[in-house]
Amino acid sequence: MDLDWSYFWSLFSMGVFWRACVTVVQLGSLAWGLGLVLGFFLACARISSTGWISALAGAYIWLFRSVPLLVLVVFVFNLPQIFPASRSVIGEPFFAGLLAMVLTEAAYMAEIHRGGLLSVARGQREAGRALAFGRLGAMRLIVVPQAFRIALPTLINEFVTIIKLTSLVSVISLPELLMTGLRLYSQNFLVMETLLGVAVYYVMLVTIFSTLLGWLEKRLDLQLRRPTTLDDAACTALRNSLGGPAALQPVIAAPGQPAALELRNIHKAYGAHQVLKGVNLKVGAGEVISIIGPSGSGKTSLIRTINALEKIDQGEVILFGESYIHAHESLDSSRVRNGIRRIGMAFQSFNLFPHLSVMDNVLLAPRYHGQPADGKLRQTRAQQLLDKVGLLAHQHKYPHQLSGGQQQRVAIARALAMAPDVMLFDEPTSALDPELVGEVLKVIQDLAQEGMTMVIVTHEMDFALAISDRVLFMENGLIQLDAAPQQIQQPDAPDSTTQRVRRFMGLES
Numbered sequence: 386m387d388l389d390w391s392y393f394w395s396l397f398s399m400g401v402f403w404r405a406c407v408t409v410v411q412l413g414s415l416a417w418g419l420g421l422v423l424g425f426f427l428a429c430a431r432i433s434s435t436g437w438i439s440a441l442a443g444a445y446i447w448l449f450r451s452v453p454l455l456v457l458v459v460f461v462f463n464l465p466q467i468f469p470a471s472r473s474v475i476g477e478p479f480f481a482g483l484l485a486m487v488l489t490e491a492a493y494m495a496e497i498h499r500g501g502l503l504s505v506a507r508g509q510r511e512a513g514r515a516l517a518f519g520r521l522g523a524m525r526l527i528v529v530p531q532a533f534r535i536a537l538p539t540l541i542n543e544f545v546t547i548i549k550l551t552s553l554v555s556v557i558s559l560p561e562l563l564m565t566g567l568r569l570y571s572q573n574f575l576v577m578e579t580l581l582g583v584a585v586y587y588v589m590l591v592t593i594f595s596t597l598l599g600w601l602e603k604r605l606d607l608q609l610r611r612p613t614t615l616d617d618a619a620c621t622a623l624r625n626s627l628g629g630p631a632a633l634q635p636v637i638a639a640p641g642q643p644a645a646l647e648l649r650n651i652h653k654a655y656g657a658h659q660v661l662k663g664v665n666l667k668v669g670a671g672e673v674i675s676i677i678g679p680s681g682s683g684k685t686s687l688i689r690t691i692n693a694l695e696k697i698d699q700g701e702v703i704l705f706g707e708s709y710i711h712a713h714e715s716l717d718s719s720r721v722r723n724g725i726r727r728i729g730m731a732f733q734s735f736n737l738f739p740h741l742s743v744m745d746n747v748l749l750a751p752r753y754h755g756q757p758a759d760g761k762l763r764q765t766r767a768q769q770l771l772d773k774v775g776l777l778a779h780q781h782k783y784p785h786q787l788s789g790g791q792q793q794r795v796a797i798a799r800a801l802a803m804a805p806d807v808m809l810f811d812e813p814t815s816a817l818d819p820e821l822v823g824e825v826l827k828v829i830q831d832l833a834q835e836g837m838t839m840v841i842v843t844h845e846m847d848f849a850l851a852i853s854d855r856v857l858f859m860e861n862g863l864i865q866l867d868a869a870p871q872q873i874q875q876p877d878a879p880d881s882t883t884q885r886v887r888r889f890m891g892l893e894s
């Protein structure tokens with residue numbers, strides 16, 4: 386069978402097809418954009434901890450993924466028979482088609498967003514919480530940007546699907562590409578040539594939009610960014626303009642002043658497993674406390690209760706004489722949030738925000754809290770802190786472009802950016818290669834020398850002895866020994882617990 390090629394080529398100069406292209410693009414883009422937004426809220430509802438909200442969202446997704454789009458399009462278009470008032474809107478084929486597509490796409494996009502949201506590591510939310518972000522703030526600035534990047538390739542694919550699905554709206558006589566072709570070949574009977582032309586129009590639209598969205602995806606791909614490292618001259622010039630590295634302003638111990646931190650009778654269980662069994666601890670301003678002990682003894686659980694990353698079952702945490710966390714009380718109160726702002730934390734796995742540059746990692750919390758209010762001052766302070774941890778030259782890099790030791794130093798600078806009165810370190814060197822441990826310990830040692838109050842969970846025994854005012858040995862959810870390093874280092878230890886700790890620390894066999 387011979388095709389009428391001159392007719393085929395003439396299809397591309399017909400205004401009616403180009404108008405149909407515009408309709409397809411408008412319908413597809415609106416359905417994609419609205420489905421994207423509605424799908425996001427549905428995904429948030431789906432992962433909500435409130436049972437009925439999650440169930441409602443689940444039911445919506447189940448229903449609209451089950452009903453074929455073609456059926457929904459016809460159904461929506463005929464709704465004015467039941468609700469005449471809706472005729473002015475969905476009596477129009479374009480809006481009826483759009484509504485049906487948005488309802489369906491929202492269900493699909495919700496699952497795509499849910500996948501993205503669940504892929505963001507738990508540590509990211511914890512890092513936000515440790516920087517006193519509210520739930521919404523953490524979601525907006527930390528979780529959603531990462532989830533969106535993860536979901537983007539699938540969302541782009543969905544756009545291509547939607548462009549093709551617009552052809553289904555021809556069933557209610559919307560003059561999109563298929564309907565336009567159909568009307569034409571029902572007059573001239575050149576079915577193959579017309580459908581071939583329609584197919585070429587679709588391929589053209591999909592190609593243009595895939596290229597544009599692919600370009601967007603590349604622009605957002607952090608792996609492809611190549612930030613510059615400042616050379617020595619630029620770094621020195623910048624350092625001089627900053628007036629040197631940041632100096633801390635720690636709370637100085639004074640007679641009669643309350644302890645910087647006090648834990649009273651802290652109990653914590655995971656299910657039936659009692660992990661903390663009544664821990665009492667006082668940390669004076671400027672003191673450095675190291676917590677050591679066998680694996681599973683409750684060290685990490687204890688330090689995480691101090692900045693409300695773990696709820697306590699019994700007891701109280703007091704910060705500079707003010708009661709701040711009580712068992713059974715919400716950890717979302719402004720009192721707790723204000724307390725958290727005074728406490729910085731460095732995590733074992735760093736938990737840097739991978740979508741932000743080093744500089745923006747340090748700036749995120751000060752910007753969020755408006756601390757200090759002046760943006761220029763915030764920037765200067767962030768650069769001074771990066772200088773303090775030896776990373777001024779790397780300020781434009783992203784976390785994946787740094788070594789583990791560098792990442793941990795950025796994490797420390799990020800915590801210091803909130804000018805905390807107390808710093809918590811949860812095994813800060815455990816995830817590092819041995820040759821990178823020293824550079825992080827050096828930063829912590831410098832903080833100790835400047836008088837920062839610190840609680841450090843560590844397996845670095847020599848470091849704990851060298852840096853600490855007191856070393857705590859935890860076992861079975863209790864502090865078994867609270868002693869000065871000099872006392873532990875005495876070879877003729879007075880009691881069996883000290884002897885046991887000396888053996889644990891490798892000081893005697």
Ligand SMILES: Nc1ncnc2c1ncn2[C@@H]1O[C@H](COP(=O)(O)OP(=O)(O)OP(=O)(O)O)[C@@H](O)[C@H]1O
Binds near residue numbers: 678686687
């Ligand atoms: N989220 C959790 N759910 C259930 N059990 C947990 C949870 N977190 C910790 N545990 C349990 O609590 C106990 C204490 O854990 P924790 O991490 O505080 O110990 P640790 O002394 O810090 O150990 P390590 O030195 O190995 O890090 C362990 O038995 C652990 O399995």
